[in-house]
Amino acid sequence: MTFRYNIIRVFFFVLVSIVVNIEGRSISQFLNQESQGTKWAVLVAGSNGWDNYRHQADVCHAYQLLKNGGLKDENIIVFMYDDIAHNRENPRPGVIINNPHGNDVYKGVPKDYLGEDVNAINFYNVILANKSGIVGGSGKVLNSGPNDHIFIYYTDHGGPGIVAMPSGELVYANDLVNVLKKKHASGTYDRLVFYLEACESGSMFDGLLPEGLDIYVMTASEPDEDSWATYCGEGTPEDPCLVQCPPHEFQGVCLGDLYSIAWMEDSDVEDRTADSVQGQYSRVANRTAANITHSGYGSHVTQYGDLVVSFDPLAAYMGENFKNHSHDSVDAKLFSTSSSSRNVDQRSTELFYLFTKHQNAPEGSDEKYEAHVKLNEVMSQRSEVDNNVKYLGELLFGVEKGNEVLHSVRSSGQPLVDNWDCLKSYVKIFEVHCGRLTTYGRKHVRGIANICNAGITSEKMAAMSAQACSSRSISQFLTQKTKGTKWAVLIAGSAGWTNYRHQSEKLIQYVGKAITVEAIAIRMALENAREKGRTKLQILSDAKNVMDMADVCHAYQIMKAGGLKDENIIVFMYDDIANNTENPKPGVIINNPHGHDVYKSVPKDYVGDDVNAKNFFNVILANKSGVVGGSGKVLKSGPNDHIFIYYADHGGPGVIEMPSGELVFAYDLVNVLKKKHASGTYDRLVFYLETCESGSMFDGLLPKGLNIYVMTASKPDEDSYGTYCGEGTPNIPCLGQCPPREFHGICLGDLFSVAWMEDSDVQDRKTNSLHGQYIRVAKRTAANLTYGSHVKEYGDKVVSFDPLAAFMGETSKNHCHDSVDAKLFSTSSSSRNVDQRSTELFYLFTKHKNAPEGSYEKYEARVKLNEVMLKRSQVDNNVKHLGELLFGVEKGNEVLHSVRPAGQPLVDNWDCLKSYVKIFEAHCGRLTTYGRKHVRGIANICNAGITSEKMAAMSAQACSS
Known part of the structure; x- marks a missing residue:
């Protein structure tokens, strides 16, 4: 090369x-x-603000070297905001320097266009000598003639295809080049040289500026490259300044720009009559790029237009050097191919300024606090625009392709965009929905240009920008509350005592013929239990589900403390825990070893057998006539409302339980959510789901574009876990998170659920987003993967950047139901965790272990424990045998346990799955909480194309004994 x-x-x-x-x-x-014509210059500093000190310092220095070269003030036109020299932060009032050892460059600078008069329209009209188009300022224009030489120097922040102005519209590349073409067509110059300092400055001319205009352009950087500030801050051992540090009082600002300093300090020391513009290019390019390889800072200076012009002497544009010029000149020996100053890329200078201000401010001072707040605000805004653009790309081009399309850089010689009107229009569309692009945010103009190049329609651009940003940024939520109402639906879907009764009867029906002594003992024990009081045995089965109801009660307290009204919180729970005869604290439910009662005042909207799938679906759809029993409360939300749904239960692949009635199948749940969206009765909806294989309820099923964000406790093929369980052991210590002794044998909460709720208790919900919660909760839930799970996200992830307060309300200072010290909320749980499907065994084993020797209670627990183990073994063997009958001994297990790739739903035909589950249950008994893990196997039977007749015959054969 x-x-x-x-x-x-x-x-x-x-x-x-x-x-x-x-x-x-x-x-x-x-x-x-000497040239017969006049030398003219237009100098533009396109920024304002103290942290942009360098741009006006550059322009003032440029004025001094041109003035020293013999150019007259009437032929030098200066654009600068003029808020630096007399800025209250200036340690040298009325003075501007452009070099650590330089003199004042501000003195004598003409004030042609200041403040709001520094704008694109005035700039264009000055170049075209259109005095009537000028608004404000001195009225000076480039009234040049056919033999004249023009030098234009522009220093500013930029972006792909744009440079900024402190007021008014951006300067777009095609507009600037068109102005230069008009200037050429007017015949009012001989040759024109344009130096441009900005990030991506090459994109202002690449593929746009034709040859033949007698225009030569030198840019600070290539079309896809940042430019750099120099003479910044103070040196560090890793990044020394040597002799080129700014004076101590100028720490936090950069005195100049790297490329600009390079060409001006070169002009200060070189003989302009003997040296050419091309010679300056070579030296400046070397200095500006000198530290790219070793230190990672610098840029590649680039040339455009008629390079023949570059062989003119510098004096033809800047005048000759005069011996008394001393404004910012430096010894020639100090001008080298490498900078000995600290350099900062242009887009980081604001952060550099704020960080230095914070670092140097006295501890506890208002100045330090203000700098800290401002720094956080700027960082938040940067993160926000990056995320907005990222999600816009994903919405338009898909998750996999979005980033690639937006960041694609065209080949050298091609302009940034084919249709500049499209780019201008789409930038405005984006800004309408997502806020004005800042200096930092303008780097994303390339992404918007690529959206135009991809042929996206303006209607789609508007719709997707609205969805990606939707005026819901955290910073906006801090100053503006949502107009809608917050709603919550909380479901504890745990099985109740009637389900136990049904399961125990089935067990006797299918185990009765077993010829083991253990089976006979079980049957006798069960019959004996009936005589002595079967209710107690059934309550034992229910007590293991205390965690789901405790979770839901805790969730209610969070919502209530956040300001949600009872009329907008709908609670489903069987309600057989608080006043259970086994409850050591009658009427009380706790969700944390050190927590308070979370049961108090919880609305009893749907209890007992009213907790079922039909009521749940009708509540979501606000179909009051379809609800049977309960309070009749439904989700009567409006188009601006936010909905939060939290469901804690046992589950299986593609299913979650209800204590009565049918299972909730994934396909049906997603269809209900689609209908809710179609009804236009919410703005955004968040769904948290705690069950085993909870990811399978949405994976490959929930489309984007519904304004629904889902967080699940586990992947589609993974258990979820109970937490705050039992007591510690040498292998699994509880530390300070053991339940009170009287609660041993049960889990007070679920791991994912406790994680998100304790996070909600301690975080500031106004400033923390759902996405932030996801990161913290995922880390805690997965911290001990021997007994933890991978939290997953589905749906419109852009919703996750809304603040927690948008769905749960704000954190209340007097909220203390189950709040814990922030220090106790960590990335790992110090409690004993038990996978959901083992909580029943854990309860029974602990019950048996703690019962007095020889007691009926101990015997009863042993019988029940053996019964449960036998039934689990039975369903495992039945399903295994079914697989072998359908697919052969070698392939059966493999087919049944096969897991589809991420993004594919569990099954292709959900009616088949529902039907085959019923066929299996008709021949083999109702699937228990444990047995529902085999729904994956039944789904794979559907996916394999097995007929219903064959499914029935083989199920009968597999379970006939």
Whole structure:
């Protein structure tokens, strides 16, 4: 590549030599003959604010070297906001320096266009000498003639295809080039040189500026590259300043820009009559890029337009050097190919300023606090615009392709965008929905240009921008409350005592023929239990589900403390825990070993058998006529409302339980959510789901575009866990998080649920987003993966950048139901965790272990424990045998346990799955909480195309004994 580049340069130099000799424009002629025309200059600093000190310092320095070169004030036109010299932060009032050892460059600078008069329209009209189009300012314009030479220097922040102005519209590349074309067409100059300092400055001319206009352009950087500030702050051992540190009082600002300092300090020390613009390019390019490889800072200076012009002497544009010029000149020995100053990329100068201000402010001072607040605000805004653009890309091009499309850089020689009107329009569309692009945010103009290049319609751009940003940023929530109402639906779907009765009867029906002594003992024990009081045995089964109801009660207290009204909180729970005869604290439910009662005042909207799938679906759809029993409360939300749904239960692949009635199948749940969206009765909806295999309820099923964000406790093929369980052991210590002794044998909460609720208790919900909660909760839930799970997200992840307060209300200072010290909320749980499907065994084992020797209670617990183990073994064997009958001994297990790739639903035909579950249960008994893990196997039977007749026959054969 280097060899090829050198060959091209040699060829170009020979070609240029021929051209200049033909045209009579050789450098030697310039050295012996002054140009007949006038030298003109336009100097533009396109920013304002103390942290942008360097831009006005650059322009003032440029003025001094041109003035020293003999240019008259009437021929130098200066644009600068003029808020630096007399800024209250300036340690040298009325003075601006551009070099650590330099003199004042502000003195004598003409004040042609100041403040709001520094704008694109005035800039264009000055170049075109259109005095009637000027508003404000001195009225000075480029009233040049056909023999005149023009030098334009522009320093500012930029972005792909744009440079900024402190007021008014951006300067777009196509508009600037069109103005230059008009200037050429007017015949009012001989040659024009344009130096541009900005990030991505090459994109202002690449593929746009034609040859033949007698215009030569030098830019600070390539089209996809930042430019850099220099003479910044103070040195560190890792990044020393050497002799080029700014004076101590200027720490936090940069005195100049790297490229600009390079060309101006070169102009200060070189003989402009003997040296060419091309010679300056070579030296400046070397200095500006000197530290890219080793230190990672610097840029590649680039040339555009008629390079033949670059062989003119510098004096043709900047005038000659005069010996008394001392404003910012430096010794030639200090001008080298590498900068000995600290450099900061242009987009980081604001952060550099704020960080230094915070670092140097006295501890406890208002100044330190203000700098801290401002720094956090700027960082938050940057993160926000990055996320908004990222999600816009994903909405338009998909998660996998979005980032690639937005960041694609066109080949050299191609303009940024094909349709500049599209770019301008789409930037405005984005800003309408997502807020005005800041200096930092303008780097994303490339992404918007690529959206135009991809042919996205304006209607789609508007719709997706609205969805990606939707005026819901955390910073906006801090100053503006949502107009809608917050609603919550809380469901504890645990099985009740009637389900136990049904399961125990089935067990006797299918185990009765077993010829083991253990089976006979179980049957006798059960019959004996009936005589002595079967209710007690059934209550034992219910007590293990205390965690789900405790979770829901805790969730209610969070919502209530956050300001949600009872009329907008709908609670489903069987309600057989608080006043259970086994409860050591009658009427009380706790969700944390050190927590308070979370049961008090919880609304009893749907209890007992009214907790079922049909009521749940009708409540979501606000179909009051479809609700049977309960309070009749439904989700009567409006188009601006926010809905939070939390469901804690046992589950299985593609299913979650209810204590009565049918299972909740994933396909049906997602269809209900789609209908809710179609009804236009919410703005955004968040769904937290705690069950085993909870990811399978949404994976491959929940589409984007519903304004629904889902967080699940586990992946589609993974258990979830109970927590705050039992007592510690040497292998699994509880530390300070053991339940009170009287609660041993049960789990007070679920791991994912406790994680998100304790996080909600201690975080500031106004300033913390759902996404932030996801990160913290995922880390805690997965911290001990031997007994933990992977929290997953589904749906419209853009919703997750809303604050927690938008769904749960704000944190109340007097909320203390189950809050814990922040220090106790960590990335790992110090409690004993038990996987959901083992909580029943854990309860029975602890019950048996703690019962007095020889007691009926101990015997009863042993019988029940053996019964449960037998039934689990039975369903495992039945399903295994079914798989072998359908697919063969070798393949059966593999087919049944096969897990589909992420993004695919559990099953292709959900009616098949529902039907085959019923077929299996008709022949093999109702699937228990444990047995529902085999729904995956039944789904795979559907996916394999097994007919219903074969499914029935093989199920009958597998379970016939």
